[in-house]
Amino acid sequence: MKIYDTLTAEKREFIPLHEGRVGMYVCGPTTYDYAHIGHARPAIIFDMLRRFFEYKGYDVVLISNITDVDDKIINRAKEKDAEPIEMAHYYAREYLKDMDALRVRRANIIPKATRHIEEIIELVKTLVNKGYAYESGGDVYFSVEKFRDYGKLSHRKPEEMLAGARVEVSDKKRNPLDFALWKAAKPGEPSWMSPWGPGRPGWHIECSAMSMNYLGPTLDIHGGGADLIFPHHENEIAQSEAASGKVFARYWMHVGLVRFEEEKMSKSIGNVFLIRDLLKKYPPEAVRIMYINAHYRKPFDFSEKNLEDSRKLMEKIWSVYLSLKKSARCGVATDNTKNLVDKTRKEIITALEDDFNTREAIRHYLEFINKVRDAKDEDAFLAIEFLEEMDYIFDILPRGTTENLEENLIKLLLRIRERARKNKDFGTADWIREELKKLGIKVEDTKDGPRWVKL
RNA sequence: GGGCAGGUGGCAGAGAGGUUAUGCGCGGGACUGCAGAUCCCGUCUACUCGGGUUCGAAUCCCGACCUGCCCUCCA
Numbered sequence: 001m002k003i004y005d006t007l008t009a010e011k012r013e014f015i016p017l018h019e020g021r022v023g024m025y026v027c028g029p030t031t032y033d034y035a036h037i038g039h040a041r042p043a044i045i046f047d048m049l050r051r052f053f054e055y056k057g058y059d060v061v062l063i064s065n066i067t068d069v070d071d072k073i074i075n076r077a078k079e080k081d082a083e084p085i086e087m088a089h090y091y092a093r094e095y096l097k098d099m100d101a102l103r104v105r106r107a108n109i110i111p112k113a114t115r116h117i118e119e120i121i122e123l124v125k126t127l128v129n130k131g132y133a134y135e136s137g138g139d140v141y142f143s144v145e146k147f148r149d150y151g152k153l154s155h156r157k158p159e160e161m162l163a164g165a166r167v168e169v170s171d172k173k174r175n176p177l178d179f180a181l182w183k184a185a186k187p188g189e190p191s192w193m194s195p196w197g198p199g200r201p202g203w204h205i206e207c208s209a210m211s212m213n214y215l216g217p218t219l220d221i222h223g224g225g226a227d228l229i230f231p232h233h234e235n236e237i238a239q240s241e242a243a244s245g246k247v248f249a250r251y252w253m254h255v256g257l258v259r260f261e262e263e264k265m266s267k268s269i270g271n272v273f274l275i276r277d278l279l280k281k282y283p284p285e286a287v288r289i290m291y292i293n294a295h296y297r298k299p300f301d302f303s304e305k306n307l308e309d310s311r312k313l314m315e316k317i318w319s320v321y322l323s324l325k326k327s328a329r330c331g332v333a334t335d336n337t338k339n340l341v342d343k344t345r346k347e348i349i350t351a352l353e354d355d356f357n358t359r360e361a362i363r364h365y366l367e368f369i370n371k372v373r374d375a376k377d378e379d380a381f382l383a384i385e386f387l388e389e390m391d392y393i394f395d396i397l398p399r400g401t402t403e404n405l406e407e408n409l410i411k412l413l414l415r416i417r418e419r420a421r422k423n424k425d426f427g428t429a430d431w432i433r434e435e436l437k438k439l440g441i442k443v444e445d446t447k448d449g450p451r452w453v454k455l
Numbered sequence: 456g457g458g459c460a461g462g463u464g465g466c467a468g469a470g471a472g473g474u475u476a477u478g479c480g481c482g483g484g485a486c487u488g489c490a491g492a493u494c495c496c497g498u499c500u501a502c503u504c505g506g507g508u509u510c511g512a513a514u515c516c517c518g519a520c521c522u523g524c525c526c527u528c529c530a
Contacts, residue, residue: 009459029530042530072528151458154525160457161526203528225530229459232529256460257524266529293478294468298460299523306467309479316478319492359469363477370477373493426488433490444492451492 006252023215027224030067031091032076036272038258064107098275113206120209132242138184144177154230204235222249286311292358324380333382344368
C-alpha cells in the first residue's frame with residue numbers, strides 16, 4: 001500500500017508502527033453550525049480508508065475529534081445569545097447525525113476538547129518546562145523559533161511566511177508567528193483553571209493532546225482537509241514533537257477542498273450546501289459515489305449536476321444489483337465469472353493500494369457491473385457476493401431489508417396498477433406511479449413486469 | 456511576494472511514453488399505452504501554448520500563459 005505523504009510530498013510505502021495495526025487521527029469540525037458537503041468529503045474518504053484497512057485485515061483505531069470550544073463558537077453563541085459549549089454540543093450531535101445518514105461509520109473514539117482539559121494543560125506545562133513555550137499576560141504561546149523544523153509540513157520557511165502575508169500582530173507575542181497554546185479568558189467566556197489563570201485551550205493543542213492520549217506519541221496516519229495543513233497541522237507537529245521528542249505522525253494525508261463555482265466552499269463566503277438539505281433531494285449513496293468518483297487529493301467542484309450524475313450512476317449500480325438478486329441461485333459459478341470476479345477484485349485492490357485511488361477502483365467496479373448485468377443463476381449469485389464484499393469498503397448498495405409489510409404493500413399497489421394497465425385505465429396507472437414516486441419509490445415497467453427501486 | 460495542486464472531448468472527470476477510461480449528454484434503431492429502464496449502432500481531429508528529448512508524447516524536459524488552494528478562522 002502506498003500513501004501520499006504531505007510531509008515528504010511523495011507516495012511512500014505504508015508501514016504501520018505496529019504490524020497489523022493502524023492508528024489514525026482525523027481532524028473533525030469545529031461545531032458552530034450545521035455540516036455542509038465540504039465536511040462530508042474527508043469524513044467519507046477516511047471512513048472508506050479505514051474500512052479498506054480493515055478489509056485487508058488490519059486492526060484500525062480511528063480517532064476523530066470535535067472542537068467544542070473556540071473563538072468561532074464563542075462569537076456565534078454571542079450572536080445567538082446561547083451558551084457556547086451547549087450550542088457546540090448541539091451542533092456536534094447534528095454533525096454526527098448527518099454523517100450517520102451518509103453511512104459514515106463512527107470513529108472508535110470521538111473526543112471533545114472540553115473533556116480533555118487536564119491533558120491539554122499537562123501538555124502545555126511540558127512545553128513551558130522544556131522552554132518551547134512562554135507565558136505572557138495569562139496566555140501561553142509556542143515559540144516558533146525554538147522548533148527548528150517549523151514549516152516542514154507546509155514546505156515553508158518562517159521567514160517566507162512573513163514576507164507577503166498578514167500575520168496577526170500582538171504585543172503579547174515575542175514573534176508574530178508564535179501561536180497560542182492557552183488563551184486567558186475574557187469575562188463571560190467559558191474557562192478552566194490553569195497554572196496561568198482561568199482560560200481555555202488554543203485551537204491546535206487539543207488535537208496534539210488527544211491524539212497522543214489515545215494513540216501514543218507517534219500515530220500512523222494523521223488526516224484532515226487540505227486547509228488544515230497550515231497552520232493547524234504545522235502547529236500540531238511543532239507542539240507534539242517538541243513535547244515528546246518523537247515523530248508525531250508517520251503519514252500526513254490531506255483531502256482536497258470542495259469548491260463551488262471555482263471557489264472554496266466556506267461558511268465565511270456563504271456558498272455552502274448543507275448535508276441535511278441535499279439529503280432531502282438526493283440519496284446518501286449518491287454523495288458517497290460522488291466522492292469515490294474523484295481523486296481524494298484533488299479539489300472537487302461541487303454542483304447539483306454533479307450530484308445528479310452520481311445519482312444516475314447509483315441507480316445503474318442498484319438496478320443491476322437488484323436484477324442479479326432476482327436471478328441468483330446458490331451454487332457453483334462458471335469459470336468465466338469466477339475469473340472475472342478475481343480479476344476485478346485484484347484491480348480494485350491494486351487501485352486502492354495506490355494512494356487510495358478510488359476513482360480508478362470505481363472504474364473497474366463499473367466495468368464489472370456492465371459485464372455481469374445479464375448474469376443468471378450461480379453466476380449472478382457470485383456477482384452479488386462480490387459486490388457485497390466490495391460494499392464493506394464502499395457502502396453504496398441499497399440497504400437490504402425493506403420492512404416486510406412495506407414491501408408487500410408496494411407489491412400490492414403494483415398489482416393494482418397492473419390490473420389498471422390491462423384495462424387500459426392508464427390514468428390510474430400513471431397516478432399510482434406518480435404517487436409512489438412522491439414517496440421515493442421509482443417504478444419502471446420492463447418486459448418481466450414492473451420493477452421498483454426505493455431511493 | 457512565497458508555498459502547493461492543476462490545466463484532457465459538449466459537460467464531469469481518470470489515465471500516464473505506443474493499446475476503448477468511465478459516466479452524463481447528443482443522434483439513429485429495437486422495445487413500449489406513455490414515461491423510464493435496458494440493448495445495439497453512432498457521435499466529437501480530446502489532451503493550454505511554444506520549444507526540446509524520442510522511431511513514437513496528452514504522458515518526459517525547458518519556457519510561457521491561465522486557474523484554484525494555502526500564507527488570517529475554515530473539513
